[in-house]
Amino acid sequence: MDDFRSSQTAEPRSKGRLAATIGDPMDSIRHAFATVRHRKWLATGVFAIILALVLAYGFTRTKLYTASAGMVVNSRELNVSEKDKEVLPGLSTAETAVATEVEIMRSSAVALGTVRALNLVANPVFAASISKLPGADREAAATGLVIGGTKILRPGESSVVSIAYTAPDPMLAKAVADQIGHQYLAVKEKSRRAAVEQVGRGLGTELDNLRVQLEAADTEVARYRAQHDLFDSQGATFTQQELSLYKQQQAAAQAALADAQAKLSTARGQTRKGDTGGVGAVLQSPVIQQLRNQRALLATTYADLQGRYQPDHPDLIRTKDQVEALDRAIGAETSRQLANLNANAQIARDQVANAAGIVARTTGTLASDNTASVQLSQLQRKADGLRATYQALLERKNLISSQALVADEDARIFSPAALPQRPTSPNKPLILMIGLVLATIVAGAAVWIAEAFDRKLSSSADIERKLGLPHIANIPEIASIARPGEEGISPIDFPVERPLSLYAEQLRAVRLALVRKGRSGMTSVGITSARPSEGKTTLAISLARTSAMAGSRTLLVDADLRRASVSRVMGLPPHAGMVQVLRRTATLDEALIHDPVSGMYVLPAGDTTENRQDLFAASNIGALLAEAEKRFDLVIFDAAPALAVTDARLLLRQVDEVLMALRWNDTPSQSAAATLKRMRALDIEPLGVIATRVDMRQLAVFGHGDVDRDHADYGAYYA
Structure with missing residues (x-):
């Protein structure tokens, strides 16, 4: 029989674990919403409290006004090192240029200047916060308040920044925002x-x-x-000027000598040929010209007389003598002119020689001066370099002193702060949004914490995931499915009086799980639980009645000897029962009680005051089952909780199937797991788990993952 039971339970167990590992990808989201619905009152309460606290804190805060001034900034610096560039260079293109200026605006120097310029230490807004500080510390504290209330915003990568200051007084906010800009410019200028x-x-x-x-x-x-007589005039030394002059004189003397020598040489050449009259120098003499004119006249007269008279004519002779006298005079004058040409040539030679001597002496002096000029040039270059450097530094100093102190036109306030008309804080829409978000988060966290610490089993998915057993059925709480007029029907009578109800249908599902194999012969079932008051006795009675009404010969055995509940619940009178049958002091027929309502039979616990030691021994239970098999198709044992009672585990080892009853949304998963651990240690594997006293209305609301969450859609099938 044990081998048969093991084969029957192996498959359901594996299927239960498989079901626990396979799920819809959206399962976690649906489970989260189901959990919130489950704990809606907790979530709603926490949400309302947090939202109320946030709104109360936010809406009662002091109104604050924000004023914003716009500035164009840059990071140009004085160029005092590069002498070939402007003192004020162009705008910087570095990524950190404007960021640097923003940090200057946030600096304590700018804030301190603002405090002093506006006398904020005496301002009522600041005095309320710093009045208790020593006088020496108030200015520093006011500076800190200015820094804390200031925001420097830079839209994008532009050079435009916005100076925003927030204060309870709109006039103060405007004044501080504008003053920060002015103090920034003052700090830059300083x-x-x-x-x-x-x-x-x-x-x-x-x-x-x-x-x-x-x-x-x-x-x-x-x-x-x-020292070296190196004075100059118009870019040349005196020696160079003298040498130039002397060379000009030497050239003129050489030209005059050449001319005189040419004239003398020509005159001598003509003289050697006997042509004294054609000497050029003679022809230029006025005396020679006069004498030649006179001779020409006499020659004409002589020619005329020679044609008229004989050679010995006195007039002819006299005229001839006159002509010869003029020729002698012309010759004498010519000789004198040649002598003059020779003298002039000698004078020219002397002048050339004198000029050459002067040029030679001057050239020697110039050579000596040139050697000294080299050293003079070095001294002059040194002096000129110092002069150029001195002039450049002097000009740069003047530029820095003038151009650098010109107003910084590229850093300016282009938009003074406007007087704020509406408060920027408290921002009620933002506070409301924050409150809603925070309340949602805290409420979600509260639900998560409650769910994390809640070990109750509230759905078939929970049961299969946490216990690794199939969930067979949800036995409803009568109040959750009762129609008008059905509220007073007891659970054990409900399947009899309402055989088409959801309650009866779930019991038939349990019975189907027991007989689904189509096994012939009797089936013995033990129903246990983890704790008392789990609803196992009601389940056992209701299941037995349902089975009996279905035509199965059914026996219900009250096997919870320590808390015998079947007789009490069914209102049976004292009677011999299981104890007496197992002790063989009564027969099974004598102990059986017939239930006329359903047709089942009940074996009550009997007199439990007798010695129960080893009452559930295998021989005793085996004999009972053997005798019952002759008369019944199904034997249901209402066993004690298996977690605490050893007798129950001993009994459960000897039945064909074991059903574990858990009270819905009440039994801790730790207790159920501990019960399973103890049963599995004895090779007891339950067929499945039955949830009892299930509130079907609540299950429909938050029973995500439960097979019966949509049972209301099938209301027409239940009467």
Whole structure:
């Protein structure tokens, strides 16, 4: 019989565990909503409390006003190191440029300037917070309050920032927002002035040093020039100018000598040929020209006389003598002119020689001056370099002192703060939203905590997942399914009086689970629970009656000897029962009680005061089952709770099937698991679990994962 029982229970157990591992992907979401519905009063209460607290805190806060001023900022700095660039360079393109300016606006220096400019220490809004502090600390505390109430916002990557200040007084908010912008500009200007002063001091010291070095260099140049007579005029030294002049004179003398020598050479050549009259220098003489004119006239007269007279004519002779006298005079004058040409040529030679000597002496002097000029050039270059450096630094100092102190036009307040007309805090829509979100979160957390600590089994999915057993049926609480006029019917009578009800249908489902194998012969079933008052006795009576009304010969045995409940629930009189049958002091027929309502038979517990030691021994139970098999198809044992009573586990080892009754939404999963652990230690594997006293209305609301959650849709099938 044990082998048969093991084969019958192995398959249901495996199927139960398989069902626990397979689920819809949306199962967790549906389960969450079902859990909230289950604990709707907890969720609603916590939600309402949290929302009320948030709204009470938020709506009663002091009204705050926010004023915003707009600024364009940049991070240009004084360029005091690169001499070839502007003092004020272009706008910086670095990503951190505007971020740097924003941090300056948030600085304590700007906040402190705002406190002092507006005398915020004496302002009533600030005085309320800092009045208890020592006088020396109030200004610092007010500075901290300004920093805490200020927000510097930068939209995107632009160079525009918004200075927002929040205060209970709208006028104060506007004044502080504007003043922060002005103090930022003041801090920037002060920083630049300090930089200018520092650079000015450094450049002034450097200029003084350069001035001393330049004066010394100029003095050394002048001394060296005077020592070596290297004075100049119009870019050249006096020696160079003299040499140029002397070379010009030498060239002129050489040209005059060449001319004189040419004339003299020509005149001598003509003279050697006997042509004195054709000498060019002679022809240029006025005396020669006069004499030649006179000779020409006499030659004409002589020619005329020669044609008229004989050679010895006196007039002819006299005229001839006159002509010869003029020729002699012309010759003498020609000789004198040749002598003059020779003298002029000699003079020209002397002049050339004198000029050459002067040029040679001057050239020697110039060579000596050139050697000294090299050293003079070095001294001059040194002095010029110092002068250029001095001039550049002087110009830069002037630029820094003037251009750097010009107003910073690219950092400016382009939009002064407007007087806020409406408070920005408390932001009631935002507070309401926060309250709703926070209340939802806390309510969800409360439900989650309650669910996490709640070990009750409230659905078929819970039972199969946590216990690894199939869930066979939900036995309803009568009040949850009773129609008008049915409230007074007891649970054990309900399947008799309402055989088509959901209650009776669930009992038939249990019976079907017991006989589904189509096994021939009698089936013995033990019904147990984890704790007392789980509804197992009511289940056993109702199941026995349902089976009997279905035509099965059914025997109900009250096997809970310590708390015999069948007789009490059914109102049976004292009678010999199971104890007496097992002790063989009474026969089974003598102990059986017939139930005229359903046709089943009941074997009550009997006199439980007798010694119950080893009453459930295998031989005793085996004999009882053997005798019952002759008369019954189904034997139901109402056993004691298996967790606490050893007799119950001993009995359950000897029956064909075991059913475990759990009170819906009441039995802790730990107790049920402990009961299973003890039964499985004895190789007792229940056929499945039956949930008792199930509130079907609540199951329909939050029974996610339960097979009967939609039972109301089949109301037409239940009468």
